[in-house]
Structure formats: structure tokens, C-alpha cells
Amino acid sequence: MTETIGKITLNLDKYPGEDYYCDGSVEDEILDIVKKYSTVEYDRIIAERKSWPILYHLSALRENIVDFLPIQKTEKVLEVGSGCGAITGALARKAGEVTCVDLSKKRSLINAYRHSECENVTIHVGNFTDVEPELPADYDYICLIGVFEYGQAYIGGKTPYEDFLKILQKHLAPDSRIVIAIENKYGLKYFAGCKEDHLGSWFSGIENYPEGGVVRTFSRKKLERIFDACGVGERSFYYPYPDYKFMTTVYSDAYLPGRGELSNNLRNFDRDRMLLFDEKSAFDGIVEEGLFSVFSNSYMAVIGAPLDLKYARYSNDRAESFRIRTEILRDKEGCKTVRKYPLTKEAEAHVRHMPEAYEKLKERYAGSSLDVNVCHLGEENGIPYAEFEFVPGRPLSELMDECLDRQDVEGFHNLFAEYLERVGYGEDVPVADFDLIFANILVDGDHWTLIDYEWTFDRPIETRALAFRAVYCYVLEDERRNALELDRILDRLGITENEARQYREQEMEFQKYVTGQKLSMGEIRNLLGGEIYKPTEWIGRFRQTEGELRVQIYEDKGQGFSEENSYFPENVYAEEKQAEFTVNFDGNVHYLRLDPAMCACVCKIRELTMNGQPVPVQDKKIVTTNGKILKSADGAEHPSVVFPTEDPNLTIRVDALDRKAENILTVKMEIVQIPLAVASDMAGAVKKFF
The missing domain is CATH 3.40.50.150 (Vaccinia Virus protein VP39)
Incomplete structure (x- = not known):
């Protein structure tokens, strides 16, 4: 069937x-x-x-x-x-x-x-x-x-x-x-x-x-x-x-x-x-x-x-x-050769242009210290291809990476200076390879060879523009290259911040020219919405949170507060952000100090009682703090306190309360870490409005 x-x-x-x-x-x-x-x-x-x-x-x-x-x-x-x-x-x-x-x-x-x-x-x-x-x-x-x-x-x-x-x-x-x-x-x-x-x-x-x-x-x-x-x-x-x-x-x-x-x-x-x-x-x-x-x-x-x-x-x-x-x-003799084939009928003209570009660049760089890889046009089953010699050597980008790896800044800039000298030859000639990036130059001893000149145009292009693009592409490929002193490079090229912006915009236009309306695979990945999770960052934040959102208790028995007379209560958090704990202290304690965290934060006090009786948070004779108490929707019963400091504390004068031989302070509060700058703004707003 x-x-x-x-x-x-x-x-x-x-x-x-x-x-x-x-x-x-x-x-x-x-x-x-x-x-x-x-x-x-x-x-x-x-x-x-x-x-x-x-x-x-x-x-x-x-x-x-x-x-x-x-x-x-x-x-x-x-x-x-x-x-x-x-x-x-x-x-x-x-x-x-x-x-x-x-x-x-x-x-x-x-x-x-x-x-x-x-x-x-x-x-x-x-x-x-x-x-x-x-x-x-x-x-x-x-x-x-x-x-x-x-x-x-x-x-x-x-x-x-x-x-x-x-x-x-x-x-x-x-x-x-x-x-x-x-x-x-x-x-x-x-x-x-x-x-x-x-x-x-x-x-x-x-x-x-x-x-x-x-x-x-x-x-x-x-x-x-x-x-x-x-x-x-x-x-x-x-x-x-x-x-x-x-x-x-x-x-x-x-x-x-x-x-x-x-x-x-x-x-x-x-x-x-x-x-x-x-x-x-x-x-x-x-x-x-x-x-x-x-x-x-x-x-x-x-x-x-x-x-x-x-x-x-x-x-x-x-x-x-x-x-x-x-x-x-x-090939049949075992020698390597490089070929570029069109993948569409429309791209055949682009491939045919490459041998023409070779002839023009060869003429421009004749007598210089930059070789241009030989190219000629061939045909296979009716389809044109551009064939290049296989050139020995290492990419200039790889040599530059090695300089950065061994922190040889001067070595990098020496290579960059040599790049400028070699590619800048014949700058006024009306032909230029726009894609003179470091990866397209192979270095074999004193021989530098331009191996890829796909984007060659019949007009002069300033060497500093070509060099800026080379550096721009080089840095974009690898975050580790951000260690470069870019200001030094811009100064060396005589490029202002405004000109650098214009060059970046020019690069965006060039990419649109190359890709047309087609989205890159990176853009498609973003469209599909797949998340990228970085557990190392989670661990870092967890450790930071674990370390900074720790409650510390100080006791003052007449000699003031000291680290020796402090401790960290265990099992403070009943769930995320919800701290619940008790402090047991004897009748010799005059003041208790609660540090809710070791970072700027906001604390919503859900319960603060001593021996079953509410502690009057708003009474400054009883409770002092380096934070700002916010007016709460339910009045003074459950206020919030914003701490614009990385050493927040709340001090309770327990000898002014109904202190006994054995005492229990019960604490329930919601503790949220916030950036110091935000906490400062919030504290400033308290001053202004309250």
C-alpha cells in the first residue's frame, strides 16, 4: 500500500x-x-x-x-x-x-x-x-x-x-x-x-x-x-x-x-x-x-x-x-587546502568576490610586512568555490591571550602596536578588509598572514577604526579579556568616547547587514525562554545570607557589651525570613542587645515579650536602636524597624522591666535583607515624613 x-x-x-x-x-x-x-x-x-x-x-x-x-x-x-x-x-x-x-x-x-x-x-x-x-x-x-x-x-x-x-x-x-x-x-x-x-x-x-x-x-x-x-x-x-x-x-x-x-x-x-x-x-x-x-x-x-x-x-x-x-x-598529495563554498544560490556572488578581494589586498599590501593568503576561484559540480592556501602559524588572538594569562601587559601592547603597523600599511588605498580581527591573522615567526578577507570593501577605512573593531570583537568573545586597559587602547588609537560609541553603532549596523532579518541562534535561545541557573551564585548568596542573617545576643551585667559576653542562638528561623527564638537570662543582666543581622535590613516585630509581658518598643527609655522605627498600620503593637547600617542592633533595658531571677525574652520577627543604599533612603524618609 x-x-x-x-x-x-x-x-x-x-x-x-x-x-x-x-x-x-x-x-x-x-x-x-x-x-x-x-x-x-x-x-x-x-x-x-x-x-x-x-x-x-x-x-x-x-x-x-x-x-x-x-x-x-x-x-x-x-x-x-x-x-x-x-x-x-x-x-x-x-x-x-x-x-x-x-x-x-x-x-x-x-x-x-x-x-x-x-x-x-x-x-x-x-x-x-x-x-x-x-x-x-x-x-x-x-x-x-x-x-x-x-x-x-x-x-x-x-x-x-x-x-x-x-x-x-x-x-x-x-x-x-x-x-x-x-x-x-x-x-x-x-x-x-x-x-x-x-x-x-x-x-x-x-x-x-x-x-x-x-x-x-x-x-x-x-x-x-x-x-x-x-x-x-x-x-x-x-x-x-x-x-x-x-x-x-x-x-x-x-x-x-x-x-x-x-x-x-x-x-x-x-x-x-x-x-x-x-x-x-x-x-x-x-x-x-x-x-x-x-x-x-x-x-x-x-x-x-x-x-x-x-x-x-x-x-x-x-x-x-x-x-x-x-x-x-x-588533496591527493596529502597537503591541506582551504575552500569556501556558497550554501545558497544567492551566496555564489559573495564567494566569487573573494579572489577579487585577494588581488586588491595583495596590491595594497605589496612591500609591507603583512602577507595576504593566496586565493583563486574553482568550480565543483557547477558550484563556485574560493580556494586558499593552508597557512601555518598561530592566531594573533592566541598569542595575545597568552600575554594576558601571564599578566604581560606590555607584551600584549607590543603585539597590538605591531598589528597597527602591519595592517595600517596603505591606509589611503581605496580597498580595506573590514574584518581584520586578531583571529584572522596567523603568526609564524616574523610572518604575519591575513587568512580571511571575506568582508573586503572598495573604500579606504581608517586603521584606528579597524583596530577598534578588532579589540571590540576580541573582548566580546571572552569575559577574561575585560582585564585589558581599554582606556590605554583608546588613547593609543586617539579615539574619544563619542567616537567609540559611533564605532559600536557601526558594528551593530554591520551585523544587521550580514544577518539580514535572520535571528542568530543566541537570539532564538532567548526567545524560547530557557533559563540559565548558576548554582555557584546561589551558593554565594546562600552563604552570604546564612552569614549575614544571623542573630547575635549580647548581655550587659554592668561592664557593658562585649563579644565575650555574646552568643548566636541556634535554630532561629522557623521558615525563610521568619525568625522565632527565646533568650534566657538571669537577674544580673541589666541590658540585652539583639543584633537581628549583620547587614542592612528591615525587621517587622511580630512579638517582643519578657516573661509574657510586651516590651514597649516605642518607649525610648526602655528600647533604643540604631535603626528607624516605622509607623505601622496596626499602630505601635507590631512596628517595623529599618536599619541603614551593617551592624543593626536593638537594646532593651531589662532592669527597668519586671525582671526576675530567671527571665525569658520571646522574640518573633520577620527579617529581610536590603541594600544599604535602600535602607538609608528609607531611614531618610522616616525623618522627613515622621
Whole structure:
């Protein structure tokens, strides 16, 4: 039994008659969207609906995880667990034939409607184990993107993941590949406070799934043990960053990240998260220790011949005219080369402009101490690309970071001065690279090379404007760089505060030019409303509150108050802000002093009695205080006292009351800590109005 939607065929022979997996009514909403709107409108709809499932299923960034695969138009692809078709479109554009398998008919309908013009796609609806026996054995690629972790649910048995892989291997053509994208159970984001993606609980994977369930993610070593058990020979690992769902960069063992590159970490969108530490700083240390393969948030495992590609970065968080992919590849001689490809038809002109920019910048900097990376135009399957030499060296930003780390301020400013001298050459020439940031310059001894000049314009730009932007971007990337003496830099550049403001506004306009109407993923995250909780701040506030909201009692037996004759009563707070305690004292005490806190605060006195009789708080002969007593709505019976001091106190002359040999002072009050400045204002208002 089949159903046709546009040019796509749905095979329903193995469909059990109902969907056993569903996200609820949001799937009906997504189905309605893909029926009514074209793919170019999805970005707008994502921004308007502010929904995680809509973002997850419809974002074009989902395609990045397979976009760089070298799939040819002559090849066949099997996509297991195709869902709503987040990557089906990318596979259909690259391959000659795509076969999808998914358990859900609703999701398969979404897939079909959104890709209804793809005549090379067939979708099988049903459980994989039911569909699999009828699949051919000639696929060039089998893709499991976010699927392998469900092997136990698909296959069952004692060794479900090994069995799953063995079944898949039967459907491969010679010299073919299996591609698995999956979360790393020990990904750094989980240690830092992201919930486990599938269970929605903290540390589930790290704790080895103590509550059970059918979903399992793995470390790299565990994946390799599974592969070994299946007789897998060639395999290679790639590292999607921030993770495979919305990947912007993919690394490999042949090209691992450098220090400072992994700064885009707040990229969970589906739920609130904690932030237990600075992930960028942690990644910097992990990179330096050679442990990135252990703590990468996700893996892409390629079973079969390794890819020529060693690195890819996606800049598709932009307007259509500027969306590109940057790759680092090895050629036939084993040499690395860098290529930039357009991701849209509109971006082809942007790529063609890069070799032109090279020629103009080369002419400007001829005879200077700044080299410009060689670029020429190429073409692949009718698509233009800009190819650059792979230049050795370290980013100038990394050298500057090292100066800051060792507090070598002069070393930093020496590098900055050299930057100004080298990039400022030919300042009056009507061509300039607006993006002359520190990260775009590689330093190899005395050779400084500009490696990226994507934003080159045919007009002169003042060196101080370029340098200000470089510093501005440098500081924004890492809070630790705020230690820079920015005033010294502004003085060095001769930039006034007003000019600095104008440059910042210019940067905002430039970003709008680059992104167009498209929201950044950071902005989308804010729209979805996921909270970021910082327990370290909670602990700090708790400790501060615990320390400052402590009640201290002083007794004066004729020698005045002293720390030696004071104590802290225990179990003061019956609940938050509600203090209830008793003070037992003998007949030798003349004065009692109550310090309700060790910070500015407001105290609402609910009860203050000695031996069962009310203490007259308003009688200044009996009660004195360094706070201000506020007029209360219920008269003098339950007044509030504002303390504009960090040493608040209330002193009671107990020898003027009905003192006995053994006495009990009963205290009930609500104590609220407030900023000192606010307390001072409140106390001033008491003077004025009362």
C-alpha cells in the first residue's frame, strides 16, 4: 500500500496502523506549517512561534551534519529514523536516491510535504525491523542521525547495538559508509549543567543511566568496542560542535580545535540548564591537554573509508547572500587546502568576490610586512568555490591571550602596536578588509598572514577604526579579556568616547547587514525562554545570607557589651525570613542587645515579650536602636524597624522591666535583607515624613 504526496512515495506496507511515538499536538502544528509555507519562510515562523519542537524539526541548521558528506548524485542513501525530514532534503539534493524509514506516519507526512518536490525520495513507514528485510543491499551511505542511541528500542535483546549495526552492514554496497551522529555521554555540556538530551534529567549519562530506560549514549571508547564486536575495520571520528543537532563546526582527529575556538556553548534550546562553570575556559584546558575527543559534546562516527574533509565551519546563521561553508581538506598529495563554498544560490556572488578581494589586498599590501593568503576561484559540480592556501602559524588572538594569562601587559601592547603597523600599511588605498580581527591573522615567526578577507570593501577605512573593531570583537568573545586597559587602547588609537560609541553603532549596523532579518541562534535561545541557573551564585548568596542573617545576643551585667559576653542562638528561623527564638537570662543582666543581622535590613516585630509581658518598643527609655522605627498600620503593637547600617542592633533595658531571677525574652520577627543604599533612603524618609 502506497500514498503519494507530490513527487514522494510513502510505502505503508509495514505501518502498524497507529503511531507509537508522538510529540503531541505540536506535530499537527508542524504538519500544518509544511503544508502552507515554503522552506524559505521557516526562519520567520520559528521566530514567531518560539517553540522548541518547531525549531528542532524545521531549522535549516539541522542539515549541517550531513551537508559536508561527499555523497554523489550516482549514489544511494538509506536514512534510518528520518522523522520530520530535518536532513532528508540535504540528502536528496546530494544523492541520486534516498530511502527513508520511520515508525511514525505523522512525521513521515511532515517529511513528505516539506520535500514534496523531491522525486528521488521514498519513505517507508513502520518499525525498522519489519521494513529492513525488504531493503536492498546496495546503499552507498546509511545515515543514523540521532538514531543509534535508540537501538535497544528498535532491536531489543542483550546486544541491541551490535545487532543493529550488523543488520545495517548487510545493506551496504562495496566501498560504502555508515554514518552515526550521537551524543557523547561524557560531553562537557553535561558536566557543566545541561540535562541529558533524551531523559531530561541532570547527569543521567554521566551516572550511567541509573534509572534504566531504552536510550543509551556512549563514550568514544564504548562506540569503538561496539564496532570491534561487529568486525568493523576502517572507522574515523568527527566532532560536531556545539553538538550534532545544530552543528556550526566539525573537527576531526586530523584537525582538532585550538584554544579560544570553543566559545559558543549556551546552545541547548529545549529546557532550562545550570551553568556550573565556564565551558569555554574548561574547553581551553581540555584542548591543551589533548582530551577533546573524550569530552566533545557529540560524535559523528564514519564506518568505512575516512573522509578527505578534516574540518568544516558553517556560516549559515546569516542572510541568504552570505551563507557559506568553510572546509579544510587534504588533496591527493596529502597537503591541506582551504575552500569556501556558497550554501545558497544567492551566496555564489559573495564567494566569487573573494579572489577579487585577494588581488586588491595583495596590491595594497605589496612591500609591507603583512602577507595576504593566496586565493583563486574553482568550480565543483557547477558550484563556485574560493580556494586558499593552508597557512601555518598561530592566531594573533592566541598569542595575545597568552600575554594576558601571564599578566604581560606590555607584551600584549607590543603585539597590538605591531598589528597597527602591519595592517595600517596603505591606509589611503581605496580597498580595506573590514574584518581584520586578531583571529584572522596567523603568526609564524616574523610572518604575519591575513587568512580571511571575506568582508573586503572598495573604500579606504581608517586603521584606528579597524583596530577598534578588532579589540571590540576580541573582548566580546571572552569575559577574561575585560582585564585589558581599554582606556590605554583608546588613547593609543586617539579615539574619544563619542567616537567609540559611533564605532559600536557601526558594528551593530554591520551585523544587521550580514544577518539580514535572520535571528542568530543566541537570539532564538532567548526567545524560547530557557533559563540559565548558576548554582555557584546561589551558593554565594546562600552563604552570604546564612552569614549575614544571623542573630547575635549580647548581655550587659554592668561592664557593658562585649563579644565575650555574646552568643548566636541556634535554630532561629522557623521558615525563610521568619525568625522565632527565646533568650534566657538571669537577674544580673541589666541590658540585652539583639543584633537581628549583620547587614542592612528591615525587621517587622511580630512579638517582643519578657516573661509574657510586651516590651514597649516605642518607649525610648526602655528600647533604643540604631535603626528607624516605622509607623505601622496596626499602630505601635507590631512596628517595623529599618536599619541603614551593617551592624543593626536593638537594646532593651531589662532592669527597668519586671525582671526576675530567671527571665525569658520571646522574640518573633520577620527579617529581610536590603541594600544599604535602600535602607538609608528609607531611614531618610522616616525623618522627613515622621
